Amino acid sequence: MRTRILFHLALAVCVAALATTGCKSRKKAAQPGGVSSAPTLGDAGGIETGSRPPEGSTYASGRYAPVYFDFDSTAVRPSELPKLQTVAADMRSASGKLIVEGHADERGTAEYNRALGERRAQATREELVKLGVPADNISTVSYGEERAADPGHDEAAWSKNRRCDFVVAGQ
Amino acid sequence: MGTSIKALLLLLALASPAFAQVTVSKGAVKRNFAVTGFAGDSALAGQVTDVLKNDLRLSGDFQLSPAGSAEYVQQQGTVRIEGGDVVVECVVVATASKQAVLSKTYRYNAQSVRQVVHRLSDDIVQTVTGQRGIAQTKIAFVVRRSNAKEIAVMDYDGFNVRQVTTDRTINVRPRWSPNGRKLVYTSYKSRFPDVIEHEVFTGIRRRLAEFPGLNTGAAYSPDGNTIALTLSRDGNPELYTMDAGGGNLRRLTRTKPGAESSPTWSPDGQTIAYVSDSRGSPQVYLIHRDGGEPTRLTVSPAYNTEPDWSRPPAGAPLPPMIAVTSQVGNRFQIGVASGASQEVPAVASDGGDCQDPSWAPNGRHLVFSKTANWRSRLYVLDVLTREQIQLPAVDGDASEPAWGP
Numbered sequence: 195m196r197t198r199i200l201f202h203l204a205l206a207v208c209v210a211a212l213a214t215t216g217c218k219s220r221k222k223a224a225q226p227g228g229v230s231s232a233p234t235l236g237d238a239g240g241i242e243t244g245s246r247p248p249e250g251s252t253y254a255s256g257r258y259a260p261v262y263f264d265f266d267s268t269a270v271r272p273s274e275l276p277k278l279q280t281v282a283a284d285m286r287s288a289s290g291k292l293i294v295e296g297h298a299d300e301r302g303t304a305e306y307n308r309a310l311g312e313r314r315a316q317a318t319r320e321e322l323v324k325l326g327v328p329a330d331n332i333s334t335v336s337y338g339e340e341r342a343a344d345p346g347h348d349e350a351a352w353s354k355n356r357r358c359d360f361v362v363a364g365q
Numbered sequence: 366m367g368t369s370i371k372a373l374l375l376l377l378a379l380a381s382p383a384f385a386q387v388t389v390s391k392g393a394v395k396r397n398f399a400v401t402g403f404a405g406d407s408a409l410a411g412q413v414t415d416v417l418k419n420d421l422r423l424s425g426d427f428q429l430s431p432a433g434s435a436e437y438v439q440q441q442g443t444v445r446i447e448g449g450d451v452v453v454e455c456v457v458v459a460t461a462s463k464q465a466v467l468s469k470t471y472r473y474n475a476q477s478v479r480q481v482v483h484r485l486s487d488d489i490v491q492t493v494t495g496q497r498g499i500a501q502t503k504i505a506f507v508v509r510r511s512n513a514k515e516i517a518v519m520d521y522d523g524f525n526v527r528q529v530t531t532d533r534t535i536n537v538r539p540r541w542s543p544n545g546r547k548l549v550y551t552s553y554k555s556r557f558p559d560v561i562e563h564e565v566f567t568g569i570r571r572r573l574a575e576f577p578g579l580n581t582g583a584a585y586s587p588d589g590n591t592i593a594l595t596l597s598r599d600g601n602p603e604l605y606t607m608d609a610g611g612g613n614l615r616r617l618t619r620t621k622p623g624a625e626s627s628p629t630w631s632p633d634g635q636t637i638a639y640v641s642d643s644r645g646s647p648q649v650y651l652i653h654r655d656g657g658e659p660t661r662l663t664v665s666p667a668y669n670t671e672p673d674w675s676r677p678p679a680g681a682p683l684p685p686m687i688a689v690t691s692q693v694g695n696r697f698q699i700g701v702a703s704g705a706s707q708e709v710p711a712v713a714s715d716g717g718d719c720q721d722p723s724w725a726p727n728g729r730h731l732v733f734s735k736t737a738n739w740r741s742r743l744y745v746l747d748v749l750t751r752e753q754i755q756l757p758a759v760d761g762d763a764s765e766p767a768w769g770p
Contacts, residue, residue, distance in 0.1 A: 242577075316602075
């Protein structure tokens with residue numbers, strides 16, 4: 195196989211630079227993030243993630259039904275909201291901490307799936323905050339694709355693995 | 366927008382001599398090399414000969430051939446055990462000049478026969494090509510142990526596998542410090558994903574990032590002073606930098622509900638490439654290390670993740686490039702983005718799902734994982750010749766390799 199190695203890179207980069215100069219007028223909102231001023235902490239457009247339960251906490255899982263997601267989506271389906279209302283009804287007044295565990299199915303790359311699982315956990319957490327659960331009482335964990343609920347390799351399994359589980363931490 | 370980044374990319378391209386019209390056909394850069402062998406204890410001599418042949422093959426610079434047609438000949442050397450040491454004597458002669466280009470005696474602890482030969486092989490590569498070889502480098506990776514994932518380190522050829530963690534939890538995405546003394550990885554040991562710094566030689570560990578939410582994707586800057594990583598402490602997975610020892614945290618992106626992941630640094634340490642799905646499917650973007658407007662690097666295929674930016678030394682055959690994992694249909698392949706086009710061409714796509722590319726310090730070889738029949742193995746690809754070899758299988762699935770300095 196004859197392989198032409200690496201294009202005429204300098205030339206091509208010049209062309210690319212020229213081609214994208216037109217982006218200048220594009221609205222900032224269309225840009226994929228980036229803060230044009232000096233980087234700051236805090237306000238990332240979300241609700242600051244709740245602190246972790248203290249060391250030595252006990253963890254109870256399986257009390258609430260998991261919330262499921264569409265492929266490559268982090269939006270909480272309207273059909274899943276009743277499950278969150280059940281969780282919120284308990285957690286609004288509970289003293290313990292709630293951990294939302296986000297998961298992805300095995301398709302997709304590992305680190306991207308960790309970010310995707312976290313987005314799912316954060317989206318779920320925001321719904322719970324809207325339903326009256328104190329924001330600092332909910333922390334998140336993303337397991338990416340590491341903890342499948344169903345070990346199968348088909349859509350029936352994957353649809354069960356794209357989920358958020360709920361774990362209640364106590365002392 | 367992103368003018369400084371484009372200027373940097375341009376500089377990177379210009380700084381490399383290699384984008385001048387280099388046309389390489391498979392095997393064209395290889396020199397014929399004859400390994401004559403070694404006298405001495407036959408088992409030991411056989412091992413030294415085998416490792417040397419394998420190293421020279423893996424270097425990509427040599428084609429093994431009979432002495433009659435060789436440009437370089439390793440004349441019969443000797444190998445012996447002396448005290449607790451292994452001693453290897455080796456002479457390499459250039460056929461054209463009839464001059465010895467290498468004549469050297471190596472003495473190592475006898476436990477490290479392979480290391481002696483790796484050293485010899487790197488000396489041959491250095492002598493003939495002027496480039497530093499990769500035979501003495503290490504690869505860190507993730508190995509599955511039943512329901513756990515642990516970090517392991519091995520020689521670049523897949524031998525001498527050593528498990529670095531035994532936490533029986535999830536430890537993933539190792540990355541090396543530039544001096545090769547430390548690894549950073551994501552550990553769920555505390556039940557939450559933390560970024561751990563791990564001194565490879567002492568085993569001393571420290572938690573570098575344990576904020577609420579996700580702490581992952583840590584990658585050292587080329588000078589080793591800064592770490593880029595993904596955190597969700599502010600309510601969404603975003604890209605941050607911090608001092609290598611922790612502290613001095615800075616957020617670079619604000620993309621809710623998009624997620625940023627997998628940062629990798631440009632060779633000059635001024636630019637960070639990373640993955641964002643803020644415009645739909647995940648693609649690679651570039652941002653200045655101090656923040657500002659990102660520039661989109663990739664558009665096609667529709668899914669590009671796990672960027673790894675090569676840092677080839679001066680005079681290397683390939684310029685700095687960004688390897689990625691692309692998804693095409695339901696399959697994963699390794700692609701290499703050069704900045705020349707937003708379309709990423711594939712360099713490895715056959716025989717299974719290819720993922721997790723990581724460059725060797727020569728900016729020419731890539732290690733990656735390939736999954737077939739739900740088993741994941743590590744492979745090394747020579748991007749220049751497109752030759753691919755499978756590393757010796759380890760016990761348990763191997764994934765997320767990181768080639769050390």
